[in-house]
Amino acid sequence: MFVDVDLSSLGVPTRLIRIDSSCSVRHIENVLWDSLSLPANQFYLVKNGRILDRDGTLENGRVSVMLRLVGGKGGFGSMLRAIGAQIEKTTNREACRDLSGRRLRDIAEEQRLKKWLSERGRREAEAEERKQKRLERLAAEPTVKELKDPVYEAERADLTEKVHNSIEQGLQVASSSKRKPDEIPAPVKKKKKKILLHSDEESSSSGEDDSSDPSDKGEEKLSGKPS
Numbered sequence: 711m712f713v714d715v716d717l718s719s720l721g722v723p724t725r726l727i728r729i730d731s732s733c734s735v736r737h738i739e740n741v742l743w744d745s746l747s748l749p750a751n752q753f754y755l756v757k758n759g760r761i762l763d764r765d766g767t768l769e770n771g772r773v774s775v776m777l778r779l780v781g782g783k784g785g786f787g788s789m790l791r792a793i794g795a796q797i798e799k800t801t802n803r804e805a806c807r808d809l810s811g812r813r814l815r816d817i818a819e820e821q822r823l824k825k826w827l828s829e830r831g832r833r834e835a836e837a838e839e840r841k842q843k844r845l846e847r848l849a850a851e852p853t854v855k856e857l858k859d860p861v862y863e864a865e866r867a868d869l870t871e872k873v874h875n876s877i878e879q880g881l882q883v884a885s886s887s888k889r890k891p892d893e894i895p896a897p898v899k900k901k902k903k904k905i906l907l908h909s910d911e912e913s914s915s916s917g918e919d920d921s922s923d924p925s926d927k928g929e930e931k932l933s934g935k936p937s
Contacts, residue, residue: 715741716774720753722746732769735762742775753777 715727715738727741739750755762756774804815 716772717746719774719776720746720748732767734767735764738768738773739764751778 715729716725717727718725727745729738729741735755738755742748742753743750750764753775756776757768757771762768762773804813804818806814808814808817
């Protein structure tokens with residue numbers, strides 16, 4: 711009789727330890743400590759899917775060595791419940807898929823399109839009916855309401871006549887104020903002043919005339935006859 715200890719889960723080169731005689735679980739723990747320096751509090755023994763008691767005895771068979779996983783202090787469930795209460799539940803399932811792999815959004819869109827096409831004839835009939843009712847209502851009501859006010863009609867006729875008379879008076883005044891072409895005096899042309907430039911001879915001759923005897927001029931004035 712012998713017991714095989716499976717070490718494949720430990721990742722060590724030695725995969726199997728065989729013990730020829732029946733032994734206890736504590737004896738296997740001591741063998742693992744001597745060969746691999748593995749403390750007993752870091753592993754446990756499993757046979758046929760069940761954890762072996764440390765005080766039990768093994769007759770024969772295969773035993774697996776499983777390392778213990780260090781756990782937390784707990785409270786993970788309460789954390790999940792607290793976070794779940796904060797998360798808002800969504801009602802939008804359009805991004806999900808059905809069993810055939812189609813998105814629910816596409817399926818809903820296809821159903822809406824089919825419904826719209828099936829109701830197309832009814833919508834056209836309703837639109838035509840509304841149009842006919844609107845035309846009948848417009849035909850029944852008068853389009854232009856006649857305004858019958860004798861005072862307004864008299865004032866409008868009087869105002870038109872006054873405007874016509876004012877225009878005629880204005881035209882008459884404008885025609886009477888215009889002059890005929892013969893009555894308009896011709897513009898007087900201004901004579902340009904001539905500038906005479908005298909030479910030195912003319913200035914000398916004029917000087918001689920001025921220096922003539924004044925007695926001669928007096929005689930001429932007295933006699934009244936030119937010299």
